[in-house]
Amino acid sequence: MTVRVRFAPSPTGYLHIGGARTAMYNQLFAKAMGGKYILRIEDTDTERSERKFETAQIEDLKWLGITHDEGPDVGGEYGPYRQSERLHIYKAWSDKLIEKKHAYPCFCTEAELTAKKEHAEKNNLPPVYDGTCRHITRADSAARIAKGEEAVIRFHVQNKSYDFQDGVRGHVTFPEGMVGDFVIMRANGIPVYNFAVVVDDSSMKITHVIRAEEHLNNTLRQLMLYEAFGEKIPEFSHVSLLIGEDRQKLSKRHGATSVRLYQEMNYLPTALLNYLCLLGWSHPNELDVFDPQTLGTLFNLNRFTKSSAIYDVNKLNFINGQHVRALPIESILIEAEKTIPVNHPFHKMDEGWKLRTITVFKEKMNFFQDLLGLVEILFTTNVSEDAEYKEAIGWETTPKIREYLRGEIEIALVNKKKFVTVEDYNIWSEHVKGELKIKGKPLFMGMRAVLTHQAHGSDLKFIIPLTPLEVLATRIKL
């Protein structure tokens, strides 16, 4: 039996990071087991579902590198993969249930229902449907429907307890009497979530259901449905929830929760996935930085944590930096260059200079856009306000350094040089040390203050050869 798993988002917004995480777990599991990973669109909420969000979510998934074997965009032998296109299937399965007396039409109005619920709450009874319409005869209900009366289809719940073996939680039991006869088909003929899921998972031959813990309670209704249909129950695994700092389920008010936002902030998809993967799952070798897509058979269901995880961008940023630095410098250049404004002098420099610049600065980059700020030191003629800088400028040795370097830079200028070399820089510092007798802090800080107008920064011998000579000249003439 080949493993078949699915990710089933609702197209009511952009892809959520929690959704991305479950999608990844499903895909990783399919990969590890040599199975298939299916994308199904659950658009039965006609009020909120929009086709543009479906497209957007598929794009987001693609950006992350989570590719599916079957789905609305790529097809497959178990389609259609959009619930809105499977209405006839739900109707047929619902009829089957009515036929077997596992379901029945219900004519209760919303007002009646709320009254019953309030009454139940007042008397401390479970707020479940009382089964009023259960006893309407087939002939009667057929007649009422023929007259045009609206009816939903309700599932006839058996009075018994249910239990199942959860892949991450172990043995889970539900006592009897907790749910009343629940709706499986709305009056408008559209199925309700729990019903559609079971019909789809059954007919799409899904073998393992990996989803978030918020669905744990839904499993009870789904178990009832499987039993009524006599269909094989898949193996359920309820993965821990992602929560915010307030320990509530992660939602929009917690900040950036959509994958698209992370794409816009220039996060690396592998880094996002790496971080998400670690929220509730641990690497067998206790690795923190890795590409989930290379996990292979290392990925398994045994290493999930049961408790929910607080989403905190701190470690994400660290992991992103690790992934950025692991990239070849050519790739970093391509991505980082996109984040620099078009009229920036960076773009006028040649390829070799750019590559050397990336090599120098990449250790300080957690994000591609960090380059812009880093590269400022090579072009700016602004003067630091830093107290340490002012102190360095005030030393009696510093004017001597400036006077000497001004001469050297003027010579270079006369020789039509565009840059000085590392050798030039080394000669300078040797001269200051040997001839001017300045060493230690006054030497390095002094040279830095004079040449960069800053008190801190990257190693001068790397930075100075990358700084255009004319910039150096402007600075030194001050």
Add this chain to the structure above:
RNA sequence: GCACCCAUCGUCUAGCCCGGCCUAGGACACUGCCUUUUCACGGCGGCGACUGGGGUUCGAAUCCCCAUGGGUGUACCA
């Protein structure tokens, strides 16, 4: 309210199933030192946790019970 799930450093977690190797390991964050000026990277340290109470046992983070806390669900949303 009721049901279900969960409980190790501030955060993510290892260990728990198969009790002793745990004076509880790693990572982020914070922090000290080193890396022959600084910053970053890196290296070496520091800070920092088994929710509480009972039990079982020679021995419990690990097994059992209770309490407490937190979360999720309780829709013609998914």
